[in-house]
Amino acid sequence: MQTVDTLIHARWVIPVAPRGVVLDNHSVAIDGDKIIALLPTSEAKGRYSARHEHQLAEHALIPGLVNLHGHSAMTLLRGLADDLALMDWLNHHIWPAEKRHLSDEFVFDGTCLAMAEMLRSGTTTVNDMYFFHDAVARAGLTARMRTVVGASILEFPTAYGVDAEDYLSKAISSRDRFIGEPLVTFTLAPHAPYTVSDATFRRVVTLAEQLELGVHCHIHETEEEIAGSLKEHGRRPLQRLHELGLLTPNLIAAHMVHTTPEEIELLARQGVTIAHNPASNMKLASGIAQIQAMRDADIAVGIGTDGAASNNKLDMFAEMRLAAFLGKVGGNPKALPAAEVLEMATLGGARALGMADQIGSITPGKQADLAAVDLSALETQPCYDPISHLVYAAGREQVSDVWVAGKALLQSRELTTLNQRELVAKARWWGERVAKA
Numbered sequence: 001m002q003t004v005d006t007l008i009h010a011r012w013v014i015p016v017a018p019r020g021v022v023l024d025n026h027s028v029a030i031d032g033d034k035i036i037a038l039l040p041t042s043e044a045k046g047r048y049s050a051r052h053e054h055q056l057a058e059h060a061l062i063p064g065l066v067n068l069h070g071h072s073a074m075t076l077l078r079g080l081a082d083d084l085a086l087m088d089w090l091n092h093h094i095w096p097a098e099k100r101h102l103s104d105e106f107v108f109d110g111t112c113l114a115m116a117e118m119l120r121s122g123t124t125t126v127n128d129m130y131f132f133h134d135a136v137a138r139a140g141l142t143a144r145m146r147t148v149v150g151a152s153i154l155e156f157p158t159a160y161g162v163d164a165e166d167y168l169s170k171a172i173s174s175r176d177r178f179i180g181e182p183l184v185t186f187t188l189a190p191h192a193p194y195t196v197s198d199a200t201f202r203r204v205v206t207l208a209e210q211l212e213l214g215v216h217c218h219i220h221e222t223e224e225e226i227a228g229s230l231k232e233h234g235r236r237p238l239q240r241l242h243e244l245g246l247l248t249p250n251l252i253a254a255h256m257v258h259t260t261p262e263e264i265e266l267l268a269r270q271g272v273t274i275a276h277n278p279a280s281n282m283k284l285a286s287g288i289a290q291i292q293a294m295r296d297a298d299i300a301v302g303i304g305t306d307g308a309a310s311n312n313k314l315d316m317f318a319e320m321r322l323a324a325f326l327g328k329v330g331g332n333p334k335a336l337p338a339a340e341v342l343e344m345a346t347l348g349g350a351r352a353l354g355m356a357d358q359i360g361s362i363t364p365g366k367q368a369d370l371a372a373v374d375l376s377a378l379e380t381q382p383c384y385d386p387i388s389h390l391v392y393a394a395g396r397e398q399v400s401d402v403w404v405a406g407k408a409l410l411q412s413r414e415l416t417t418l419n420q421r422e423l424v425a426k427a428r429w430w431g432e433r434v435a436k437a
């Protein structure tokens with residue numbers, strides 16, 4: 001008998017790679033931060049003894065979900081401005097509120113609140129993009145959630161920086177302070193083609209190459225963005241970014257709602273990856289991204305929630321369902337089937353982040369980032385196909401347990417690293433200040 005840290009016995013294990021596989025009555029053995037074995041429960045019980053053993057008799061065990069595009073701290077601005085188009089929402093509501101209220105403390109508290117919500121929804125990795133990068137990283141370390149800190153860069157002053165040089169230097173020093181933290185990594189996050197100059201994009205390309213950092217940017221989110229670029233630059237944003245050298249496999253393009261067939265070919269040729277944000281794209285009336293066409297072109301696509309002020313949930317189960325449904329509204333019911341959508345929400349995100357060797361599937365040798373979903377609820381009975389239920393029927397409240405790097409962060413729906421009561425009290429406190437101003 002080999003002693004390991006944790007043994008999880010599940011009714012179903014859905015490893016995600018290979019796509020669509022459901023393993024009945026299987027177990028996952030974890031030692032330290034890694035998955036060391038995936039095997040039938042009958043064999044696991046004879047081969048391993050464990051310090052922590054979990055019987056998940058009616059659960060599906062899946063890789064932790066990867067939220068490929070978020071602005072975590074915007075939980076504290078949720079519900080402040082709804083039913084608006086993107087630029088009206090940003091210019092007249094969100095940017096003024098961010099200018100008035102953002103601080104290191106606001107971003108730390110808002111990000112912890114978001115992480116609590118995400119962990120309770122089975123999300124184990126967030127690819128964030130916001131201001132006060134140290135606060136985001138500290139929240140990730142506090143929650144022990146896998147965090148990719150998108151160090152935002154734009155041209156105009158905010159509560160965090162004065163100009164592009166200032167944001168860039170803050171990005172680099174934040175990244176230097178957290179080097180060596182296994183759960184925290186950085187990307188450079190130029191906000192969007194309409195807020196970042198050619199010169200700054202060129203600096204981002206050079207720095208990303210020098211420091212081996214990914215790049216995360218909102219691109220082709222609205223028709224207005226494209227019209228503005230044609231007027232100002234004489235070309236569509238994607239063409240402009242291509243000429244500036246941005247289009248590489250290191251780029252995560254968030255939204256990419258409006259694309260021509262030639263642009264999909266270009267994205268595929270350049271190896272750009274996409275963060276699909278179905279709820280935010282619908283709520284801001286931005287449009288429907290051509291995800292099936294992108295998948296047909298072999299583009300890596302992951303799924304994101306965007307911020308809680310434009311979604312208004314941080315619920316990857318809701319996003320999976322919407323992604324599958326939006327895939328079909330063009331008339332093809334076979335577009336984006338459940339198994340492919342689950343793959344997008346896990347391995348697709350991991351691929352986009354360049355982390356597919358570490359996370360995104362239940363594979364021995366990878367990090368033990370896992371979520372257990374209790375399918376015994378009446379809403380998910382009977383169960384012919386757990387992948388169908390995960391995408392089409394289950395809700396985030398059915399997530400019972402979550403592990404990141406082998407550590408249990410949610411146990412029977414109780415958070416272990418974050419204090420739920422404190423988070424609620426702080427959210428109320430911030431809410432009163434925001435409502436007053």
Ligand SMILES: CSC[C@H]1O[C@@H](n2cnc3c(O)ncnc32)[C@H](O)[C@@H]1O
Binds near residue numbers: 130154
């Ligand atoms: C530069 S960091 C984040 C910056 O982006 C704003 N934001 C939030 N959601 C969106 C979106 O869908 N498109 C563009 N910008 C967005 C957020 O409020 C911050 O100012």
Ligand SMILES: [Zn+2]
Binds near residue numbers: 070
């Ligand atoms: Zn966004």
